[in-house]
Amino acid sequence: MKKFIAGTQRFVRDEDGATMVEYGLMVALIAIVCIATITTIGTRLNNVFSDIASSL
Known part of the structure; x- marks a missing residue:
């Protein structure tokens, strides 16, 4: 049980x-x-190119 608690504490601190x-x-x-x-x-x-295309 001590190993489990120590492992859990290490996991929380990691x-x-x-x-x-x-x-x-x-x-x-x-x-x-x-x-x-x-x-x-x-x-x-796209808007700029549309304006240029309509001007031509």
Whole structure:
């Protein structure tokens, strides 16, 4: 039983898993921002090219 309690305490103190979760959340947030930015730029660029095409 002492080994089980010691193992549980080590698991609770171990922060490697929390660090990986934080990195995963940061990567997900960066990906969401990139996708939103590319979508917005794509829409605006499409409007610019449509205006140029209608002017010609």
